[in-house]
Amino acid sequence: MTEETETVSYEPPVEDDECDHEENTLTMNDRCDNCGAQAYVQAFFGESSLLFCAHHYNEYEEKISKIATTIFDKRSDLLEQSRR
Numbered sequence: 719m720t721e722e723t724e725t726v727s728y729e730p731p732v733e734d735d736e737c738d739h740e741e742n743t744l745t746m747n748d749r750c751d752n753c754g755a756q757a758y759v760q761a762f763f764g765e766s767s768l769l770f771c772a773h774h775y776n777e778y779e780e781k782i783s784k785i786a787t788t789i790f791d792k793r794s795d796l797l798e799q800s801r802r
């Protein structure tokens with residue numbers, strides 16, 4: 719009996735979050751999990767993540783920063799936009 723040894727070569731994406739945050743850019747389609755407003759912060763908790771608007775991230779920042787594994791804070795984009 720012959721077994722098919724041809725397997726699709728699959729290389730899991732290497733997570734090098736340290737230097738490449740570009741792929742985690744939040745868009746207008748990303749909504750705060752609390753209120754549905756546009757999300758500006760994405761917090762990762764292991765394999766899951768939550769989105770926060772600026773308002774709710776301010777509210778939960780202390781808790782989130784303690785338990786989140788990674789935080790993408792795009793509030794600086796919000797400030798840049800509001801200046802224009």
Ligand SMILES: [Zn+2]
Pocket residue numbers: 750751752753754755770771772773774
């Ligand atoms: Zn919110």
